[in-house]
Amino acid sequence: MSIKRSLKGVSIRLHHLLVLFFLFLGAQGFAADPEVPDSEDAISAGESIFNANCKTCHRLDQKLIGPALRGVTDRRELDWAKKFILNSQAVIQSGDATAVALFKEYNNTVMPAMDFLSDGDLMNLLAYIEYGGQAEAEAAAAEGGAAAGESGGSGGGIPSEYLTIILVVLVVVLILVLVVLGLIVSVLTKYMNNSDKLDAEDKEFINQKTDYLGILKSDGFILIVTTIVLAFVVKTAIDGLYTVGIQQGYAPAQPIAYSHELHAGEYEIQCQYCHTGVEIGKSANIPSANICMNCHMHIQNVGGKEGISPEIAKIYDAVDNNQPIEWVRVHNLPDLAYFNHSQHVAVGGVECQTCHGPIEEMEVVYQHSALTMGWCIDCHRNTEITTQGNEYYDKLVQLHSESKDALKVKDIGGLECAKCHY
Incomplete structure (x- = not known):
């Protein structure tokens, strides 16, 4: 009877040890480097946290006031990244070599403490840093490549300076055409004046000159000009009345040059x-x-x-x-x-x-x-x-x-x- 009890006690102890062992392994597996979530909900929640607290100084894929953040969990341990986000100055003052070097690299710029963030908030923030904004980054890269191809390739549009040159050339050609037409008219007039086939009346018609002074003094011309001037004055006055109290384009100087x-x-x-x-x-x-x-x-x-x-x-x-x-x-x-x-x-x-x-x-x-x-x-x-x-x-x-x-x-x-x- 005592042997059975002792065996039973041993089996119970072994059972407890096995349970504790597996619980220990499970706890170790749970605590060892949990992965950053990549769900849409986590990324969306992290984006809100990023925009509210980080966006002023950081971008995901480029340096701003602070470093580019994407890939931070590859460059740093997850626990270190979370501690740095919560209170970077505490990590720096602890003598952490990586934190101190980063602080010096960015001109001793102080990052505000974010100890109000929960562990879930931190994981969501890291989710957005690692997986968020991918579409925007790819679109920006594609747009940059397309712009480079257009500027460097031979199949792009005509540069604006070339259009200016083309317009200037067209104006010069038009002037030359007018000059040539004037020379043709002059040569034809001289030729016809030297011809014996024209009578005096025809030659008088060919050589007649336009009386520009008479046109300027005519009643019709004076009436047209007066009407145009009056219409312009009236329209200007009406436009002025419509703009009373309107300050479109108003850009006053400010006490501080804020951009x-x-x-x-x-x-x-x-x-x-x-x-x-x-x-x-x-x-x-x-x-x-x-x-x-x-x-x-x-x-x-x-x-x-x-x-x-x-x-x-x-x-x-x-x-x-x-x-x-x-x-x-x-x-x-x-x-x-x-x-x-x-x-x-x-x-x-x-x-x-x-x-x-x-x-x-x-x-x-x-x-x-x-x-x-x-x-x-x-x-x-x-x-x-x-x-x-x-x-x-x-x-x-x-x-x-x-x-x-x-x-x-x-x-x-x-x-x-x-x-x-x-």
């Missing part, structure tokens, strides 16, 4: 990052100095205030003196007109460039559109409503279902006076 071409274009900073009220309120609001310092305290803080450009030094002065930057307003609507940014941007899905033009290409911001009442009404007449996934418009879509035309702003009260004037 949208650099920030919104080259660095692709989202408009909403600086103009924080555009999706939640009537006004897009002018960014305060502290929003500028969110980036510039890290990007151009080498050597302190003395190591930055004069324009950025103005931002430091505004912060140090607790004085707002007095930006000059570019886009002005009359007080009698009501416009709500959030209604157009958040609800209507209108892009900033629709009204403000190619803002990402403007070194100095100017008023791109006329912003007149007629301009707004034309937009309301032609713009279709984006109803998909927007419950706000469900009942309106049902009421409009019998119409063959697409649902447009004019169909939901976009032409009512009280919408903008009340």
Whole structure:
């Protein structure tokens, strides 16, 4: 009986040991270098994290303020990459040779800590870094190759300088033709004057000269010129009246030479990052100095205030003196007109460039559109409503279902006076 019990105890212990052994192997396999997810959901979630926190300084396939990020999990251990993202300064201060070398390579630029990201957020971010943006990268490479082929190949279009030369040659040929025709007329006139077959009346007709002074003094010519001048003056006056209060093309000098071409274009900073009220309120609001310092305290803080450009030094002065930057307003609507940014941007899905033009290409911001009442009404007449996934418009879509035309702003009260004037 005791032998059976002892054998039974041994079997139980062996069973426990085997279970623990397999659990250990499973835990080791789970903890050892988990792969970066490549699902569409993970990549999409990582793209949102990247755009919100990383895009200002990084690109996937090219250097910007920081290094290109794609392939980081091949160059570095996964745990190291996650620790560096969470708090790069902590890794650098620990004496990690790789982190210290990277910090020096990029001019001691401080990367903000992102310790608010969960482990799942980090894996999604790495998923986007490794697998996201592939289509854009391939399209850009193909576009670059096509452009190079067009510029270097013999089958491309005619360069603009050649077109200019061709036009100049055509003008010269036309002048030469006129000169030749004049010489022909002169030679024929002399030949016919020397002919004995022409009587005096014919020769008088051939040699007659145009009385240009008489034409200028004639009543008909004076009437035509007067009519043209009056029409030009009236049209100029009417055009001037129509442009009263319109500031299209207005580009005032700003207290700080801020370049949208650099920030919104080259660095692709989202408009909403600086103009924080555009999706939640009537006004897009002018960014305060502290929003500028969110980036510039890290990007151009080498050597302190003395190591930055004069324009950025103005931002430091505004912060140090607790004085707002007095930006000059570019886009002005009359007080009698009501416009709500959030209604157009958040609800209507209108892009900033629709009204403000190619803002990402403007070194100095100017008023791109006329912003007149007629301009707004034309937009309301032609713009279709984006109803998909927007419950706000469900009942309106049902009421409009019998119409063959697409649902447009004019169909939901976009032409009512009280919408903008009340």
